Amino acid sequence: MSAGNGAAVQDPPVKPVKGRGPTFVTRFLESRHLGWAGLAVGLLAPFIIATPYAMDVMTSAVVFVMLAVGLNIVVGYCGLLDLGYAAFFAVGAYTSGVLSTELKLPLLATIPAVIVVTVLAGVIIGGPTLRLRSDYLAIVTLGFGEIIRITANNLSITGGPSGIYGIPGLFGDASSDPVVFYYAVLLIVAVAVLMAARLGRSRIGRAWRFVREDEDAAEAMGINTYKVKLAAYIAGAVWGGLAGVLFAAQLSAISPASFTFLQSALVLMAVVLGGMGSTPGVVLGAIVISLLPEMLRGLADYRFFAFGVLLIIVMIARPQGLWPHRSRER
Amino acid sequence: MLEVSDLEVSYGGVQALRGMSLTVGEGEIVALLGNNGAGKTTTLSAVSGLVRPGAGRIAYEGDDITREAPPKIVGRGLVHVPEGRRIFSTLTVHENLLLGGYLVRDAKELAGRVDRAYTLLPKLAERRTQHGGTLSGGEQQMLAIGRALVAGPRLLMLDEPSMGLAPLIVAAVMDVIRDINQAGTAVLLVEQNAKAALKIAHRGYVIENGRCVLDGPALPL
Ligand SMILES: Nc1ncnc2c1ncn2[C@@H]1O[C@H](COP(=O)(O)OP(=O)(O)OP(=O)(O)O)[C@@H](O)[C@H]1O
Numbered sequence: 001m002s003a004g005n006g007a008a009v010q011d012p013p014v015k016p017v018k019g020r021g022p023t024f025v026t027r028f029l030e031s032r033h034l035g036w037a038g039l040a041v042g043l044l045a046p047f048i049i050a051t052p053y054a055m056d057v058m059t060s061a062v063v064f065v066m067l068a069v070g071l072n073i074v075v076g077y078c079g080l081l082d083l084g085y086a087a088f089f090a091v092g093a094y095t096s097g098v099l100s101t102e103l104k105l106p107l108l109a110t111i112p113a114v115i116v117v118t119v120l121a122g123v124i125i126g127g128p129t130l131r132l133r134s135d136y137l138a139i140v141t142l143g144f145g146e147i148i149r150i151t152a153n154n155l156s157i158t159g160g161p162s163g164i165y166g167i168p169g170l171f172g173d174a175s176s177d178p179v180v181f182y183y184a185v186l187l188i189v190a191v192a193v194l195m196a197a198r199l200g201r202s203r204i205g206r207a208w209r210f211v212r213e214d215e216d217a218a219e220a221m222g223i224n225t226y227k228v229k230l231a232a233y234i235a236g237a238v239w240g241g242l243a244g245v246l247f248a249a250q251l252s253a254i255s256p257a258s259f260t261f262l263q264s265a266l267v268l269m270a271v272v273l274g275g276m277g278s279t280p281g282v283v284l285g286a287i288v289i290s291l292l293p294e295m296l297r298g299l300a301d302y303r304f305f306a307f308g309v310l311l312i313i314v315m316i317a318r319p320q321g322l323w324p325h326r327s328r329e330r
Numbered sequence: 331m332l333e334v335s336d337l338e339v340s341y342g343g344v345q346a347l348r349g350m351s352l353t354v355g356e357g358e359i360v361a362l363l364g365n366n367g368a369g370k371t372t373t374l375s376a377v378s379g380l381v382r383p384g385a386g387r388i389a390y391e392g393d394d395i396t397r398e399a400p401p402k403i404v405g406r407g408l409v410h411v412p413e414g415r416r417i418f419s420t421l422t423v424h425e426n427l428l429l430g431g432y433l434v435r436d437a438k439e440l441a442g443r444v445d446r447a448y449t450l451l452p453k454l455a456e457r458r459t460q461h462g463g464t465l466s467g468g469e470q471q472m473l474a475i476g477r478a479l480v481a482g483p484r485l486l487m488l489d490e491p492s493m494g495l496a497p498l499i500v501a502a503v504m505d506v507i508r509d510i511n512q513a514g515t516a517v518l519l520v521e522q523n524a525k526a527a528l529k530i531a532h533r534g535y536v537i538e539n540g541r542c543v544l545d546g547p548a549l550p551l
C-alpha cells in the first residue's frame with residue numbers, strides 16, 4: 001500500500017512519509033548507489049580545494065564521521081544512551097599512541113591491540129551496567145568518559161596533561177602529504193561506514209532495533225537482550241577506538257583536552273541531528289557538525305552561538321533528524 | 331504439557347502470586363480469569379521466564395523450566411503474547427512478524443512461517459508495509475498473535491487479547507484463537523472478558539489474590 005494511507009489513521013506515532021509517490025530523487029536517496037555517490041564527493045573534494053588547512057578540516061570531518069557511525073550503532077540501532085563515547089576514542093588514540101612511540105611501530109600495526117583493548121573496555125563498562133535498566137548506562141558512561149580523561153591526565157605513560165608527542169603516521173614516519181593522508185583516512189572510514197551499515201541490516205541489527213523499540217517484547221520473543229546490547233556496545237567501542245587511531249595519526253600528538261565531555265556531546269549531536277539509526281543521516285550529521293563551525297568562522301565570536309541556533313532550528317523543523325531511518329524490509 | 335505448581339512471585343515487598351497452580355493439556359484452550367491485579371500477567375511472565383519465581387515449579391513437556399531464560403523457553407515452543415500487544419509501532423507489519431522468527435536461522439523456514447501467518451491472518455498481508463503503530467487495535471492484536479505464530483508455538487499464551495476491542499472484533503480475535511488451536515496448538519488464554527474466553531475455552535481457572543479459587547470445565551464456569 002502507499003505511504004499516504006497511513007496518514008488517514010488517527011494518531012500515528014510515526015510521521016508518515018508525505019503523500020507523494022517515490023520520485024526520482026527519493027528513489028535515488030534510498031538506492032544503494034548513494035554510498036558510492038557520497039564516496040565520490042569525498043574523493044573529488046581535494047580537487048576543488050587542497051590547501052593544508054582545508055585538508056586538515058576535511059580529514060577531521062571524515063574521522064568524525066567514523067565516530068558518529070560508531071556511536072550510531074549504540075544509540076541509533078540499539079537505543080542505548082552513551083554519554084561518554086569520547087572515552088573509547090581516547091582509549092584507541094592512547095593505546096596506539098603509547099604503543100607506536102614506545103615500540104616504534106607504525107600506527108597500522110597497533111590496530112589489533114587497539115581492537116583488543118577497546119573490546120575489553122567495552123566488556124568492563126558494558127558488562128555490569130547493561131544488566132541494569134538502560135537509564136543507568138547514561139550515568140555510568142558519563143562517569144567513564146571523565147575517568148578515562150582524568151586517568152590520562154595523571155598517568156606518566158600517557159604523558160600527563162601534555163599528552164604524547166611524535167606519534168608516527170599510519171604507515172610509519174612518512175612525512176606524509178596531507179592529501180595522501182586524507183585519502184587513506186577516507187578509504188578506511190568508507191569501509192567502516194559500509195560495515196556499520198551492513199551490521200545494521202544483519203540479523204543482529206534487526207535484534208538491535210527490536211531491543212530499541214521495546215526491550216521487554218524483544219525478550220518475550222526470545223531475544224537475549226543482554227547479549228544483544230553488549231554486542232552493540234562493544235561494536236561501538238571498537239569503531240570509536242579505531243577513530244582514535246586515525247585521530248592520533250592526524251595530529252601526531254594527543255592530550256586529555258581532546259577527549260572531553262564536549263566531544264562526546266558533539267558526536268551524540270551528530271547522530272541525533274542526522275537521524276538515529278540512519279547511516280546516510282548520521283554521515284551527513286557528522287559532516288554538518290564538524291564543518292559548520294568552520295564555515296561560520298566569519299562570524300568570529302558569534303559562531304558557536306550561530307551554530308547552536310542553527311541546530312535548534314533543524315531539530316524543530318526536522319525532529320526525526322535531517323535524514324531519518326526508513327526501513328527497507330518489505 | 332504445562333504444569334505450574336505452588337508458584338510464588340513477589341515484586342519487592344508485594345507478593346503477586348501465593349501458591350498458584352494450573353495445568354494445560356495437549357490441544358487444550360485453558361482460560362485464566364480474574365480481576366485486575368489478581369496475578370494473571372504475573373503467572374504468564376513467570377512461565378515465560380520474564381520474572382523469577384521465589385518458590386514453586388514450572389514443568390513443560392516433562393522438563394523443569396522454572397529457572398530457564400526466555401530465549402530457551404521460546405525455543406521450546408512456549409510463546410507469550412504480552413499484555414497490551416507490545417508490537418513495534420515504528421516497524422512495519424512484516425518486520426514485526428520477522429521478529430517472531432528471530433530464533434529461526436534458516437531463511438527459508440522463516441519465510442514459510444511468515445507466509446503461514448499471512449494465510450491465517452489475511453488482514454496482515456494487506457498491511458505488510460504499514461507501520462505497526464498505524465494499525466487499528468484489532469489489527470494490532472492480530473499482528474501480536476501473528477508474530478507469536480512465527481515463533482512456532484506449541485503452547486501459545488495470550489494476555490488479554492480482547493483488551494480495548496469492540497465486541498465484533500473480540501469475536502474475530504477469538505475465532506482466530508480457535509483456528510490456531512484447531513491446527514494443533516495448545517492455548518493458555520488470560521482474559522477479563524470471561525464470557526468471550528469461555529466461549530472458546532475447554533477449561534478455565536478463576537484466580538484471586540495470586541492463587542486459584544475455582545477451576546473446572548468451561549461450560550459450568
Ligand atoms: N513490576 C511490578 N512491580 C511491582 N508490583 C507489580 C509489578 N507487576 C505487577 N505487580 C503487582 O502484582 C499484582 C499482580 O499483578 P498482575 O499484573 O499479575 O495482575 P493481572 O491479573 O494481570 O491484572 P490486570 O487484569 O490488571 O492485567 C498486582 O498487585 C500488581 O500491582
Ligand SMILES: [Mg+2]
Nearest residue numbers: 370371372413
Ligand atoms: Mg494483566
